[in-house]
Amino acid sequence: MNTEQKFWSRTEWRGECLEFQGATVEGYGVFRFHSQSWKAHRLAWTFTHGQIPSGVCVCHHCDNRKCVNLAHLFLGTPADNSADMVAKGRSKACRAYVPDVRGHANGRSRLTPEQVMQIRTEHRTCKIIAEEMRVSRTCVERCRAQKTYTREAAEAAVEEDNALPTDPE
Numbered sequence: 001m002n003t004e005q006k007f008w009s010r011t012e013w014r015g016e017c018l019e020f021q022g023a024t025v026e027g028y029g030v031f032r033f034h035s036q037s038w039k040a041h042r043l044a045w046t047f048t049h050g051q052i053p054s055g056v057c058v059c060h061h062c063d064n065r066k067c068v069n070l071a072h073l074f075l076g077t078p079a080d081n082s083a084d085m086v087a088k089g090r091s092k093a094c095r096a097y098v099p100d101v102r103g104h105a106n107g108r109s110r111l112t113p114e115q116v117m118q119i120r121t122e123h124r125t126c127k128i129i130a131e132e133m134r135v136s137r138t139c140v141e142r143c144r145a146q147k148t149y150t151r152e153a154a155e156a157a158v159e160e161d162n163a164l165p166t167d168p169e
């Protein structure tokens with residue numbers, strides 16, 4: 001069995017998703033390939049379509065990080081290397097914040113794609129939504145102002161934030 005066959009032998013169908021059954025890091029399946037630790041869905045893409053263009057993320061339509069079903073994966077353009085993308089809202093600017101005991105932002109947690117989409121479709125005021133999601137009102141206002149902040153863009157931004165440092169580009 002070659003490495004690729006070994007990889008696919010470690011997957012199992014769960015409904016529509018093909019889940020990687022090995023080790024995970026932050027919810028993503030991980031697999032060693034050519035002495036490097038790969039995220040399983042990125043490797044699945046690479047086996048099938050060839051090298052992932054530099055700086056591009058492989059994102060999930062299904063929000064299931066363990067999923068390596070190629071029908072659920074798409075390439076997303078990461079945010080921070082293009083002013084155009086930033087203008088379209090594909091930036092990492094919309095980080096949620098969780099106040100610490102002194103009420104300061106620690107900047108570690110951030111909006112999920114679901115929250116971004118909720119903000120975009122909600123009719124309540126930014127202030128109310130911000131309080132409910134425990135993020136800054138500026139963040140909510142920014143998300144709402146970005147008419148092109150699509151689900152895909154939101155996922156790409158979140159996905160990029162979750163990139164493993166060991167992941168080869």
Ligand SMILES: [Zn+2]
Pocket residue numbers: 016017018062063064067068069072
């Ligand atoms: Zn899936």
